Every structure is written in structure tokens, then in C-alpha cells.
Amino acid sequence: MMTDRKLGEFELIERFFAPLATGQGAAGLKDDAAAYTPQPGHDLVISKDMLASGVHFFPDDPPEAVAAKALRVNLSDIVSKGARPTGYVLGLGLGADMPENWVERFCAGLAADQERYDISLLGGDTISTGGKIVLSVTLFGEMPSDGIVRRTTAQAGDLIFFSGTLGDSSLGLQLRLKPELAEISGLSHEDLAYLKQRYLLPEPRTAGYSAVARFAAASMDVSDGLAADLGHMCRAAGLIADVTVESLPLSGAARRWLEADQNIWPWIVSGGDDYELLCAVRPRDRDAFLAAMRETGTHVTEIGRFGLQDDADPGVRFNKGGTVVAVEGPGGYRHV
Amino acid sequence: MMTDRKLGEFELIERFFAPLATGQGAAGLKDDAAAYTPQPGHDLVISKDMLASGVHFFPDDPPEAVAAKALRVNLSDIVSKGARPTGYVLGLGLGADMPENWVERFCAGLAADQERYDISLLGGDTISTGGKIVLSVTLFGEMPSDGIVRRTTAQAGDLIFFSGTLGDSSLGLQLRLKPELAEISGLSHEDLAYLKQRYLLPEPRTAGYSAVARFAAASMDVSDGLAADLGHMCRAAGLIADVTVESLPLSGAARRWLEADQNIWPWIVSGGDDYELLCAVRPRDRDAFLAAMRETGTHVTEIGRFGLQDDADPGVRFNKGGTVVAVEGPGGYRHV
Numbered sequence: 014m015m016t017d018r019k020l021g022e023f024e025l026i027e028r029f030f031a032p033l034a035t036g037q038g039a040a041g042l043k044d045d046a047a048a049y050t051p052q053p054g055h056d057l058v059i060s061k062d063m064l065a066s067g068v069h070f071f072p073d074d075p076p077e078a079v080a081a082k083a084l085r086v087n088l089s090d091i092v093s094k095g096a097r098p099t100g101y102v103l104g105l106g107l108g109a110d111m112p113e114n115w116v117e118r119f120c121a122g123l124a125a126d127q128e129r130y131d132i133s134l135l136g137g138d139t140i141s142t143g144g145k146i147v148l149s150v151t152l153f154g155e156m157p158s159d160g161i162v163r164r165t166t167a168q169a170g171d172l173i174f175f176s177g178t179l180g181d182s183s184l185g186l187q188l189r190l191k192p193e194l195a196e197i198s199g200l201s202h203e204d205l206a207y208l209k210q211r212y213l214l215p216e217p218r219t220a221g222y223s224a225v226a227r228f229a230a231a232s233m234d235v236s237d238g239l240a241a242d243l244g245h246m247c248r249a250a251g252l253i254a255d256v257t258v259e260s261l262p263l264s265g266a267a268r269r270w271l272e273a274d275q276n277i278w279p280w281i282v283s284g285g286d287d288y289e290l291l292c293a294v295r296p297r298d299r300d301a302f303l304a305a306m307r308e309t310g311t312h313v314t315e316i317g318r319f320g321l322q323d324d325a326d327p328g329v330r331f332n333k334g335g336t337v338v339a340v341e342g343p344g345g346y347r348h349v
Numbered sequence: 350m351m352t353d354r355k356l357g358e359f360e361l362i363e364r365f366f367a368p369l370a371t372g373q374g375a376a377g378l379k380d381d382a383a384a385y386t387p388q389p390g391h392d393l394v395i396s397k398d399m400l401a402s403g404v405h406f407f408p409d410d411p412p413e414a415v416a417a418k419a420l421r422v423n424l425s426d427i428v429s430k431g432a433r434p435t436g437y438v439l440g441l442g443l444g445a446d447m448p449e450n451w452v453e454r455f456c457a458g459l460a461a462d463q464e465r466y467d468i469s470l471l472g473g474d475t476i477s478t479g480g481k482i483v484l485s486v487t488l489f490g491e492m493p494s495d496g497i498v499r500r501t502t503a504q505a506g507d508l509i510f511f512s513g514t515l516g517d518s519s520l521g522l523q524l525r526l527k528p529e530l531a532e533i534s535g536l537s538h539e540d541l542a543y544l545k546q547r548y549l550l551p552e553p554r555t556a557g558y559s560a561v562a563r564f565a566a567a568s569m570d571v572s573d574g575l576a577a578d579l580g581h582m583c584r585a586a587g588l589i590a591d592v593t594v595e596s597l598p599l600s601g602a603a604r605r606w607l608e609a610d611q612n613i614w615p616w617i618v619s620g621g622d623d624y625e626l627l628c629a630v631r632p633r634d635r636d637a638f639l640a641a642m643r644e645t646g647t648h649v650t651e652i653g654r655f656g657l658q659d660d661a662d663p664g665v666r667f668n669k670g671g672t673v674v675a676v677e678g679p680g681g682y683r684h685v
Contacts, residue, residue: 043501046430057384065483068476136396158386159386249379
């Protein structure tokens with residue numbers, strides 16, 4: 014309880030974590046706390062997501078990918094608020110049975126993403142959980158004061174935009190959980206690999222943060238599925254959202270699978286793990302928002318519009334060929 | 350893997366966590382990220398400590414005490430750097446078998462300490478670990494820019510100060526681990542209860558933060574035992590520390606047990622979980638430091654002095670009656 018809880022912590026820090034602490038305030042992780050100096054006139058935006066082995070990732074996922082996912086689910090939160098990511102503190106709960114080089118490979122994954130997203134490790138804590146691996150990342154971003162873009166501030170008439178493609182990660186997860194789906198889906202090896210990779214490695218739309226900050230009226234990232242998360246935006250603002258099913262951005266792989274089996278539809282709209290941007294944009298800001306997103310190479314698609322609540326429940330209506338369709342089925346949440 | 354991971358999270362947030370998010374930037378926890386506006390001209394100081402059930406607390410500890418410990422081990426870090434604690438984000442990994450009202454009682458513990466230490470919940474994440482309870486707190490403090498007091502900056506000649514009393518928590522842990530020690534120790538019920546309470550509930554010396562900021566040349570909190578942590582300060586600065594054993598501040602309970610059994614000595618100096626301040630103070634600042642600590646009601650004791658390294662190893666020397674004594678034995682780390 015006492016003597017083993019710090020076992021090897023100092024060695025781990027010196028060998029693997031200290032090289033990641035490139036910022037000055039981290040003091041080479043030789044202290045109990047980090048100093049962080051925000052730019053004058055800027056707010057911090059803070060995100061915290063935890064991940065547990067067997068719940069948010071598979072125990073046999075490559076450690077590099079686990080590291081990347083732990084950072085990227087938080088990066089996705091931060092940029093959806095319009096902030097530029099800057100650094101993070103890491104809580105690493107090591108499991109009872111860890112492969113010999115797990116921490117080394119995990120740190121290699123952190124290093125690669127620090128480079129890719131221009132962020133630095135600021136500090137953290139390493140413990141032994143005595144059970145499963147549990148990761149806790151607190152990620153920081155900065156933006157001009159009082160500029161944070163909330164998820165609660167959509168208005169009737171706002172246009173709804175979605176980045177990237179929808180549902181790939183959810184389909185990838187289903188393929189991991191039920192390998193027999195690979196054959197049933199009739200998809201090519203490339204399509205199957207693409208979907209599984211989309212689950213393994215989120216691709217947060219970090220380049221789009223400034224377009225969000227400048228032109229989005231409300232924004233969040235989609236992690237619990239489009240139906241659920243757009244539903245949150247609606248309820249927070251007392252609105253409905255009319256989504257045009259035909260406009261939803263699907264990858265080739267998702268489109269081909271959906272053409273072969275309409276039953277996968279709920280996985281696509283409700284499965285989660287998309288880590289794409291979901292933005293409400295005033296009609297007058299539409300062109301500027303699209304231009305700013307295009308400038309950063311971030312693909313966004315207009316998928317619908319917020320409206321005044323016309324019955325008891327605020328919520329999402331998926332419209333297909335003029336008819337409202339339900340979002341229920343295998344693995345799906347219950348929403349209409 | 351997918352549908353259960355958010356099970357009840359929104360209900361938990363609304364019922365138990367939202368009332369704790371009293372700061373404006375927390376937005377009632379209705380968003381994926383918190384906004385934090387530091388005072389102009391101030392740095393943030395950031396601490397992260399994780400706790401796992403069965404490692405850092407006992408599974409049957411009162412949930413209120415677990416909450417308090419999760420906050421207080423971080424508060425101890427922050428004030429040892431000279432910063433005023435302001436707020437925190439919480440990662441709560443719920444275990445597989447949770448008592449019905451565990452979360453409610455845990456949140457009551459958070460609420461009590463938020464009041465006590467004038468801090469606010471800013472945001473967080475709740476997951477199911479599928480195994481044990483794992484907590485991750487990232488705590489923030491603020492202080493005038495570039496003022497952080499590091500653990501690495503002691504100099505030869507600096508006086509060494511220790512707050513509160515030493516070793517109580519370590520002895521309390523031993524009593525929890527080996528209940529038969531209660532009788533062997535010959536201590537009264539009051540003494541036994543006092544020591545166990547000191548393990549259950551750290552008492553970080555938060556009032557002392559400004560005295561640290563103004564007059565400490567180096568500082569840290571003691572969590573891994575005086576021998577180990579003072580050793581870290583020594584090695585970071587290439588110094589030795591001469592500690593006078595007779596001057597170490599012991600509680601009545603610890604003193605009585607030590608008088609009955611000298612073998613508990615290593616538990617006292619190496620056991621850990623003290624969460625007391627360990628400060629290096631220049632001799633010219635001694636009186637001002639003592640006065641500032643006294644003003645905040647924080648008891649500190651001068652226990653020794655840093656010196657130039659006179660042999661191969663920087664490190665701690667415990668001097669008793671003019672002789673260097675070893676710090677080894679039951680449950681102790683190996684240091685001299």
C-alpha cells in the first residue's frame with residue numbers, strides 16, 4: 014500500500030516523461046506542480062477526459078494509439094470551443110499486468126502527437142491502479158478572454174455544420190466487437206481497415222479552432238453520437254434541430270456498407286466516437302465560416318437547421334425524403 | 350463498451366456535480382470544457398495527483414474522506430509552491446461495485462472541502478473503470494507571475510523548516526494495515542484514533558501559502574516521507590541536509606509510541622503521507638518567515654540546515670546526540 018505505490022515512478026519520469034516536458038513551466042517534471050503563464054488577455058479553456066482499458070480502448074490496442082486517443086479526445090473538446098491547444102497534464106494509472114515496453118511505446122505516442130499538435134506535457138502523476146490501465150488527461154487551450162464558444166447558445170434559424178465524415182468510428186468499433194461483421198458487410202479490405210483505423214485514432218479538427226472562435230454561434234465536439242450530442246445542443250437552448258439525412262457526410266466505406274444494410278443507420282448517427290465538430294452558425298456568417306474553414310483545410314458540411322420548438326420535446330428530427338425517421342436499432346440510443 | 354460507458358453520467362452531473370460548479374467558467378458543467386480567467390499578472394500553478402482504491406485509500410474508507418483526501422493531497426502541492434488554491438477539475442472513475450450512495454457521499458465530501466478551502470469545481474469527467482475506483486484531480490492555484498517556489502533552489506546554509514507534526518499519518522496507516530499493533534503499541538484509544546485520523550484526512554497547511562511565497566527559498570510538500578523528500582531537495586541542489594533528530598516535531602501520540610518502541614522510527618521519518626510543508630529558508634529570512642507563518646496560525650519547526658556536499662552522495666543525515674543514525678527498518682525506504 015505504501016512502499017510499492019511509487020515503485021519506479023522516478024525512473025519512469027526521468028527516462029520517458031521528462032523529455033516530453035518541453036515547456037519552461039514544467040521544470041523538467043522535477044517538482045510537484047507546474048507553472049503556467051497564460052498570454053495576457055487570454056482565458057484558459059480546460060478539458061478533462063478519462064479513459065479506461067476495456068472501456069474506452071481495447072487492452073491490446075497499440076500503446077502509441079492509446080496515447081494518441083487520450084490526447085485527441087481532449088484536443089477535440091478544446092478546439093470545439095474555439096481555443097488553441099497548448100499543453101496538458103497526464104494522470105497515468107498503470108495496470109497490474111503491463112507489457113514490458115508499454116510505457117515506452119505510450120510515451121512515443123505522446124511525443125508524436127505533441128509534435129503534430131504543438132503541445133507540451135506540463136506535469137502529471139503516475140500510479141499503479143492494481144487493476145486496469147486508467148488514463149486522465151487535463152488539456153489546456155488559450156483564447157482571447159470571454160471568447161469561449163458554448164454549446165448552449167444556438168438560436169432558431171442557425172445552420173448546423175458537421176466536420177469530416179459521420180459514423181466511421183462507430184462502424185469501426187462494431188467491426189472490432191463483432192469480427193463476423195467484416196464478411197457480412199461485404200466491404201473491401203481497404204474499407205474495413207479504414208473504418209477500424211477511424212475508431213483507433215480520432216482525427217480532431219484542430220486546424221478549425223479559429224474558424225469556430227470567429228464564426229460559430231455555438232459549438233461542441235461529437236463524442237456520444239450525432240443524435241445525442243445535437244440533442245444536448247437543442248435541449249440547452251430549447252430548440253429543435255431538423256437534420257437532412259441526405260446531406261449527412263459519409264465516407265465511401267460507410268456509404269457502401271449502408272447501401273448494403275440499412276440496419277447500420279443507428280450506428281452511424283448514434284454510435285459515437287466521431288470527434289468531429291458540430292457548429293451552429295448564423296445564416297449571415299455562413300459564407301465567412303465556410304471560407305475560414307476552407308482556409309485551414311477543414312471540411313465541413315451543412316446538415317440542417319435549428320428551429321423553434323413546436324411540440325413538447327426539444328430534440329433532433331432526422332428528415333429523409335420529407336419524412337421524419339427514427340434513430341433506433343442495434344447499438345443505438347433511443348432518440349427521435 | 351459503447352452504450353454503457355456514459356450510463357447515468359448526465360444524471361450524476363445534474364444531481365451531484367453541477368451544484369459544486371459554483372464558478373462562472375464552469376458553466377454549470379453543461380459544456381465539454383471550462384473557461385478559466387486568471388488574474389492579470391498571475392501565473393497558474395497546476396498539480397495533478399491520482400488515487401486508486403486499495404492503493405491510496407482503503408475501499409471501505411468513508412466516501413467523504415476519500416473526496417477530501419483527493420483534494421487535500423493536491424492542495425498540499427499547490428500551497429507548497431506558494432500559490433493560493435482556486436479550483437479543480439475532477440476525473441472520477443467509478444468502480445464495478447459501488448455502494449448505492451457512494452457518489453452522493455463523495456460529493457458531500459467535495460462540497461465540505463470546497464467551502465473549507467474556498468475552491469470550486471470547474472469541470473471533469475465521470476467514467477466507469479469496470480474495476481476499481483480511480484480518482485484524478487487537477488488542482489489550480491494562482492500567484493504573481495514568476496513567483497513559484499521550486500523544490501530545487503535550496504542553498505548551503507539554508508535552514509530547514511517542517512510544518513505540523515511528523516509521521517502521524519504513517520503510523521496511522523500501519524495501525525490500519527496491522528490492527529494488532531494497537532495493543533502492542535500500548536497507546537490509549539485517543540492516541541490510536543488520532544493517528545488513524547491523521548492518515549484518513551490530510552491537513553494541508555493552506556494558510557501558509559503566502560509565507561512560503563514571500564520567504565521560502567525552496568519548498569515542497571512531504572508526501573513520500575521526510576527522508577525521501579528532503580533527499581530529493583538535496584539531490585536537486587547538490588547539497589546535504591543535516592537534520593537534528595531531537596528537533597523533529599512529533600505529536601504526543603507518536604512520541605509516546607516511539608518511547609515504547611524505538612523500532613517505529615523508520616515509519617516516522619520514511620513512511621510518507623505527511624502532507625506537511627518542507628521549506629528551505631535563508632538565515633536572514635528566518636524571523637520574517639516564522640512571523641508570517643505564525644500570523645496564519647501555521648506551526649513550523651526548524652529541523653536542520655542544508656550544507657555543502659562533503660562526500661560522494663548528496664543526501665540527508667539524521668543526527669542524534671551528535672551521531673548520524675540510519676533510516677532503515679520496518680516499512681522504511683533505504684536512505685542515509
